[in-house]
Amino acid sequence: MSKLTFSKSVIAGTLAFILSTTTAVTYANNDLPDLGTAAVNTFSLEKETVYGDAYMRVIRASAPMLNDPVLNQYLTELGNKLVAHASGVKTPFYFFLLRNDEINAFAFFGGHVGVHTGLFLNADTESELASVLGHEITHVTQRHLARSLEAQDKSSTATIVGMLGAILLTIASPQAGMAALATTQALATQAKINFTRLHEKEADRIGMQILVDAGFDPNGAANFFGKLATRYRFTTKPPQMLLTHPLPESRISEARIRAQQYPLRHIPDNLNFQLAKARIQVRFSGYSEAAVLSIFEKQLKHNRYSFKSAAEYGKALALFRMDKFDESEEMIDELLKSAPNNLFFIDTKTDLLTQKGDFKGAIALLLKEQQIKPTSNVVNTNLANVYIEDDQTEKAIPLLEDLIFLDKQDQLAYLLLYQAYRKNGNKAMEYYVKAESLALAADYKTAIDQLNFAYKQSKDNPLQLARIEARIRQFRQADRAMEALQ
Numbered sequence: 001m002s003k004l005t006f007s008k009s010v011i012a013g014t015l016a017f018i019l020s021t022t023t024a025v026t027y028a029n030n031d032l033p034d035l036g037t038a039a040v041n042t043f044s045l046e047k048e049t050v051y052g053d054a055y056m057r058v059i060r061a062s063a064p065m066l067n068d069p070v071l072n073q074y075l076t077e078l079g080n081k082l083v084a085h086a087s088g089v090k091t092p093f094y095f096f097l098l099r100n101d102e103i104n105a106f107a108f109f110g111g112h113v114g115v116h117t118g119l120f121l122n123a124d125t126e127s128e129l130a131s132v133l134g135h136e137i138t139h140v141t142q143r144h145l146a147r148s149l150e151a152q153d154k155s156s157t158a159t160i161v162g163m164l165g166a167i168l169l170t171i172a173s174p175q176a177g178m179a180a181l182a183t184t185q186a187l188a189t190q191a192k193i194n195f196t197r198l199h200e201k202e203a204d205r206i207g208m209q210i211l212v213d214a215g216f217d218p219n220g221a222a223n224f225f226g227k228l229a230t231r232y233r234f235t236t237k238p239p240q241m242l243l244t245h246p247l248p249e250s251r252i253s254e255a256r257i258r259a260q261q262y263p264l265r266h267i268p269d270n271l272n273f274q275l276a277k278a279r280i281q282v283r284f285s286g287y288s289e290a291a292v293l294s295i296f297e298k299q300l301k302h303n304r305y306s307f308k309s310a311a312e313y314g315k316a317l318a319l320f321r322m323d324k325f326d327e328s329e330e331m332i333d334e335l336l337k338s339a340p341n342n343l344f345f346i347d348t349k350t351d352l353l354t355q356k357g358d359f360k361g362a363i364a365l366l367l368k369e370q371q372i373k374p375t376s377n378v379v380n381t382n383l384a385n386v387y388i389e390d391d392q393t394e395k396a397i398p399l400l401e402d403l404i405f406l407d408k409q410d411q412l413a414y415l416l417l418y419q420a421y422r423k424n425g426n427k428a429m430e431y432y433v434k435a436e437s438l439a440l441a442a443d444y445k446t447a448i449d450q451l452n453f454a455y456k457q458s459k460d461n462p463l464q465l466a467r468i469e470a471r472i473r474q475f476r477q478a479d480r481a482m483e484a485l486q
């Protein structure tokens with residue numbers, strides 16, 4: 001049996017903890033104040049982390065999370081570059097993408113920053129995108145959400161209970177067509193505790209400082225705001241972000257004036273931003289095949305691009321999407337000649353090789369890249385995927401266990417690990433991994449079913465039986481805790 005590298009269970013403890021704070025009658029926790037008592041007026045970082053974790057499980061169960069390693073890596077690197085220049089960073093940040101054409105980004109407890117793909121579609125430069133991230137990062141570092149909750153004084157307990165109630169309610173029955181409900185509830189509840197105007201001003205001001213310190217163009221904010229204001233001036237249904245972040249002239253002019261206080265310097269755009277945008281346009285937006293091909297053909301024909309290679313990459317992806325694999329590969333090969341270690345190109349080349357069954361070629365390419373980037377999520381996820389395709393599950397499994405060890409929330413790694421065990425016939429582990437993946441989305445009931453299947457398949461393995469028994473107990477506790485709330 002292969003060794004398990006799953007995280008210790010924090011789930012059961014997490015939920016028990018949330019319940020103890022919301023019902024205010026159960027646990028007395030020595031480390032943390034009890035929010036259920038009226039005397040409490042501080043909102044600890046530990047609590048933020050716990051709530052953030054619960055929130056992410058709801059998001060995973062209900063929202064269209066985009067698990068694209070290349071895009072995730074790009075967003076995480078951009079986010080961390082900004083975070084490195086922020087002050088008051090007390091928790092790790094976790095950036096994630098939601099597939100949604102609407103412009104939006106939002107921050108939640110525990111350093112969680114969600115970004116809609118629509119934000120990429122509407123940003124023309126990396127500085128524009130970064131300006132929105134800088135703003136959201138500031139909401140986190142200034143602890144605006146916690147401060148808003150505290151500021152509601154007497155009603156704060158009720159608000160927190162209401163918010164967490166909505167979250168837990170959606171956690172409780174994530175399968176029953178909760179998709180729409182869960183997101184709107186969780187997000188709408190967050191919107192209700194809207195940041196104050198003062199918080200918005202602070203996020204704009206400090207966000208721009210972060211933007212500049214991280215080496216981006218301070219005009220990114222004003223440019224992006226200005227563009228949005230013009231586009232949605234006469235619309236009756238503005239995008240989500242403008243509902244929580246209205247754009248009066250004053251906000252745009254303040255951003256403009258603030259940007260002018262910084263010395264004028266030319267900030268070149270970033271190739272990887274344009275590659276990420278092209279990838280979203282082709283693979284994760286509402287554009288038709290024909291429309292998306294024409295976007296990049298027009299750019300190339302009229303020389304309207306900030307990087308020719310990004311327009312070419314977009315065209316190659318569009319051709320790939322239209323099953324014109326040879327034409328696509330020709331373009332990707334040219335792009336790889338100029339930038340042999342660019343992960344966007346390597347990822348697509350791997351897709352092309354895998355598509356035509358050249359697993360050896362794909363593995364060789366990825367192993368070469370792994371020498372340079374041994375811990376790259378993009379390289380290792382791709383490599384594991386090709387190993388599975390090529391029936392080398394024994395090589396895929398340790399790679400995926402490592403990825404999960406590095407990121408306990410790596411949904412795609414869980415999915416691939418599940419496929420690997422399914423393919424090599426290890427039924428017990430197939431069910432076990434499925435259970436872990438369901439728990440990530442707080443679907444404990446189905447997870448326990450899966451663990452029971454795993455148990456039946458593990459009769460000759462006492463160690464594994466004990467591990468499964470313990471996990472079932474943890475999941476049951478979490479599930480009971482939720483039922484008590486209903």
Ligand SMILES: [Zn+2]
Pocket residue numbers: 135139195200203245
């Ligand atoms: Zn804001």
